[in-house]
Amino acid sequence: MKTFKIGGVHPEENKLSAGSPIREAxxxxxxxxxxxxxxxAPANPVVKKGDEVKVGTLLGEAGGFVSAPVYSSVSGKVSKVDVALDASGLRRMAVTVDVEGDEWEESIDRSETLVKLADRPELDGKTIVDKIKSAGIVGMGGATFPTHVKLCPPPGKVAECVIVNAVECEPYLTADHRLMLEHPEEILVGLQLVMKAVGVTKGYIGIENNKPDAIKLMTEKAAQYPKIEVVPLKVKYPQGGEKQLIDAVIGRQVPAPPALPIDTGAIVQNVGTCFAIYEAVMKNKPLIDRIITVTGKSLMQPSNLKARLGTPFSQLIDECGGLPEDTGKVIGGGPMMGKALLGLEVPMTKGSSGLLIMRQDEAKRAETEPCIRCAKCVSACPMGLEPYLLAKVSELRDWDAAEHEDIPSCIECGSCQFTCPSHRPLLDYIRLGKSTVMGIIRARSAK
Amino acid sequence: MNKLIVSLSPHVHGKDSVRKNMYGVCIALLPAMLASFWFFGLGAAVVMLTSVVACVFFEWFISRFIMGRQRLTILDGSAVLTGILLAFNLPSNLPIWIIVLGALFAIGVGKMTFGGLGQNIFNPALAGRVFLLISFPVQMTSWPVPGQLTAYTDAVTAATPLGGGEIPAATDLLFGQMGGSLGEVSALALLIGCAFMLWRKIITWHIPVSILGTVAVASGLLWLANPEQYMDPLTSLLTGGLVLGACYMATDYVTSPMSHKGQLIYGVSIGLLTVIIRNWGAYPEGMSFAIIIMNAFTPLINNYCKPTRFGEVRKEAAK
Structure with a gap:
């Protein structure tokens, strides 16, 4: 079975909510x-206090090419256009809407009927990209890179295939898994739209082998489209990383930065993004909701919720049985790459793939011991780096050495720290070194 | 509500620990330890016990009273492991005071002077052994004949096969029916332990395979060139602590290279040096010196042998 070639780890999967069907929050x-x-660039608010909005009304317009508009997911009255605490822990510009009723913009098609690509022969690539751009779609696996940018390769680069990222290699998360089980047809149409938008004829769907039901169903449904191939992958973290996925599916490796994934001819889109693209192009629905996995070992009811963007996390937890007594940490995203939240009164966003509630005993790090130079971090690193060395030179603030050792190539997957027998905070130091070195490189090239 | 804990990702850990690895190696050494008790009886037990207790004591004493560290490090298993490995490198009739001296050198000079666990340049157990070998050459090279279960310092001794003694049959070498240090006698027991370490992913195959492979090839070529003068490759592999060194001493985390490429270079070099020292050096057993010499080269190897970076393969192919 295929997988990426260098490094990787296999954390406990803990897919507690895999059997729980998607329900509306x-x-x-x-x-x-x-x-x-x-x-x-952030979006710029286009509404003011007191404005009436509906579901699908534009709240903020894109602030540049690499940016995305923001739409209201509820109907009601704008009560505030001001800074507010968000999931990153920063206070940043946001629009607050007091909800009244549930009125939708009339342009949105709310029917469940499947619209296939063959039903809309007039669609051309440019129309599709424009639609994706104006619907505010971003990478929904968590990276939140604006999707239309990815669909416009820089001059001289040619796309050869589209790969759907249905790996969901983060432990606990099951949102993509459930989406495939419940909306396979829509995902396939979404993939075809992306293929048409970039003018390629080959599409792959990479699914890890711990989801045999999704592999079976997607393979059955994809049989009607000969150019789409479902590729089962051996379970290994971080296979959902863009570079690892391309390596696993088509066996090509993206060269070191500044090369881009497109240099291999592949364009990668998350399953959730494909579904959103389907809704945007075929149903005229901007990105206003998404599937989020709310899970944790002590949580009463681990679930997959279809929730409106902007809903506070605290409400989502209440809908799954409430915050357990023994909660120690709440993570936005998965346990390997997610961010620990400062508080629960922050809203879910386009990139919120999961909400993980960890018990107190799981939440604390173990005591650090001396590095025993066992080289397990070197074996685990999917980028072929030497994490122990990068952490050391970062700790010593030797930025030249950090750059020489290719610290910008780190994808911050956390495999090194996960595997370290001495429980060393390798990635904490590597992040410090990476961001400093990237800053130095930017300053140098600006001269 | 309680305050939430905030830290950077990853938020989960693979549950591996220093202890698991250290005690894992100790477990892997059990078959060979039992074999040594079987062949050398009381003497082996006395040497083993003295060495382990002395190593743990010196680690505790030095870290607590000389380095002034509050944290107890003797439970991490590394001192116990050094003690076992040191004992494995000693003959079973060695007097207690010499063993204690060896343990003091291994832990005190080999490990703690550099700053303790993870900081040492040379394998502590080997440093201790080499120190004793140079200081007490007579006691260190007179091996008791196996089977004297109740004897200790009064055991009857014989020369090592590599030192000009009679060479036992290959099956005796495999199962341990020969004179030698505690841990080097039963190659089979050592290999079983090595398989355990590979299965538990405590070590990777690179170092043991490259050492054993190199010795087999190099000594095989010499033997083919002149079977009269040189030993056959199978005997070379099964004597002189080669398996012990290749699987347990050279694979010491702290003193071996970090990248797989580096580990292969390290292993091949140890293999070549062993064959060279055995055949043309002053000491009949080259393994300890070969490993110690390559320990010294480890930082240099780490500097030049980088793992293959992601994307590097394709870049080369495109050129």
């Missing part, structure tokens, strides 16, 4: 829409 009483739900 309740409407929040108040929704908060951050203007920073994507990588790139």
């Amino acid at each position: 309740q409407l929040p009483k108040q929704a908060v829409f951050s203007m920073f739900q994507h990588i790139g």
